[in-house]
Amino acid sequence: MTVMTRIAELALIISTNTEQVDAHLARRGLPSPSFDPDSPAGTLRDSQIVAARLAILEATDELHALMLGPVELLTRQQPYNSWISLQAIVKFGLASSFPPGQVEASFADIAAASSLPEATVRRLLRHAMAFRIFQEPSEGIVRHTTASKTLADTPLLRQWMGMVSEELWPAATKTVEALTKWPGSEEPNHAGFNIAHDTDATIFDEISKYSDRHRRYADAMTFYSKGAGLEAHHILKGYDWSSLGESTIVDVGGSHGTLSIAIAQAFPSLRCVVQDRPHVIGLGQENLPSDLHDRVSFMAHDFFEEQPLRGAEIYTLRWILHDWPDKYAVRILQRLVPALKPGAKVLVLEQVLPSVGELSRYQEKAYRSMDLAMLATHNAKERDMEDWRQLFKMADLGYEITSVTTPKDSRLSIIEATWQSQRAY
Structure with a gap:
């Protein structure tokens, strides 16, 4: 019996799942994905084809790497200059330089609108075209693709x-x-x-x-916070907020209050206090829906200082601790301790780095790339589950991690630590 090779197996996975996606789009009367500027965005986000789409992406990613071979995998997969054209497109507004309502323009027209030399615009955009951002249907004419049009419109x-x-x-x-x-x-x-x-x-x-x-x-x-897997609704579904009754939630480092607003809208018995730096909460207060003024408030607070709101039922830290090295993340958790009553919960809403083999290489890329982004910008890191356990232990032995939940399709996990006792440092 002939044994199917890995590349043939991957091709079959791609073919089988592509048929599923095509059939789903046909049933819904939706167009097949294309690079045309009029192609609607988001047609592949339907929950019914999430698994098929992911299988295609995983298989094409692996097949692409196998077809490159070891040398080209190292030298071509991550071209160091790939951001040059993108940076210029954004910096000089090239995607928005088309005549109003038009999806085509000449290199000369785009150059005139951007103040760059035409020869430079041509070089930049033809580089982007190699990555399917813009296209050149005829000599000297630039046409949007769905990617460049989305950039222009968003x-x-x-x-x-x-x-x-x-x-x-x-x-x-x-x-x-x-x-x-x-x-x-x-x-x-x-x-x-x-x-x-x-x-x-x-x-x-x-x-x-x-x-x-x-x-x-x-x-x-x-x-970024509205991206797939990061939406607030995953947190709303992934924790039993309704059991809290008339409770107060302190949203530590809550920025403009996105999470607190979502919680307050979904659970009318809950009150939320958003804490952040003064210039940050100012923007949140300006944009707070009028019907939430009595249940969502804003407070200036530095989370490296002692927590002033004592006795709340829940303190949330959404995407805060990954911005800080362990030394400072421990300090943030310690500054909560004086405010905690027995049984109070601290919810850390963060990524948990996968263990080896837990995810496909394609899925794991997003986690590992974010980890290095934290290193590059904050000298900080994403953490795996053992890292989280050690972090709470270093902060205070009064913390006990009582549950860890990763809602379906969410990139953020809900790490619940319950305060067991008041301890002196």
């Missing part, structure tokens, strides 16, 4: 791309230099970001000095 996406290319990409290029300069450091200002931007300030403090960078960072985080 301001928050442009802010995200700008933040990545201006803040994160330079930091990534200096990360190994930072590891060489500060080996074993647990200081948040000993990161690639600090060398790249020539500053002794943490990324948060440095960006907050400049209104345009701060706004871009805030917008970028708003965009």
Whole structure:
């Protein structure tokens, strides 16, 4: 009997699951994915084909790597200059330089709108075209693809791309230099970001000095937090909020209150207090829905200082601790202790790094890439489950991790630590 090779097996997986996706789209009367600028975004996000879509992506990712071979896998899979054209497209507004309502323009027209030389625009956009961002249907004419059109039509996406290319990409290029300069450091200002931007300030403090960078960072985080697997509804479904009755939730480092607003809207008996730096909560207060003014409030608070709101039932830390090295993450947890009553819960809403073999290589990339992004920008890290256990133990033995839940399709887990007793340091 002939044994199916791995590449043939992967091809079969791709074919079988593509048939499922095609059939689903046909039943729903939805168009097949294409690069055409009029192709609707989000047609493949339907929950009924999530598994098939993931299987295709995993199999194509592995097949692509096998077809490259070892040398090209190392030299071509992660081209160091791939961000040049993207950075320029965002920086000079090239995706938005088309005449109003048009999906085509000449290189000359785009150059005139951007103040760049036409020859430079041509080089940049033809590089992007190789990655299926824009297309050239005829000599000298640029046409949107669905990717470039989405970039032109989505301001928050442009802010995200700008933040990545201006803040994160330079930091990534200096990360190994930072590891060489500060080996074993647990200081948040000993990161690639600090060398790249020539500053002794943490990324948060440095960006907050400049209104345009701060706004871009805030917008970028708003965009990213709405991405697949990061939406607030996963947290709402993944924890028994309804059992809390008339309780108070303190949203520590809650930024503009996205999580608290979602909780308050879903559970009318709950009250939420959002804590963050003064200039951050100001934006949250401005955008708070009027019907929540009596149940969602904002308070200026530095989570490195002692928690002022004592006796609440729940304290949440959503995507806070991964921004800080262990030394500082421990300090944040310790500053909560004086406010905790027996039985109080601290909910850490964070990624839990997968154990070896738990996920496909394709899925694992997102976790490992985020881990290195934290290293590059904050000298911090994502943590696996043992890391989380050790972190709470280092903070105080009064903490006991009582449950860990990862809601379906969520990238964030809910780590529940219950305060068992008041302890002196």
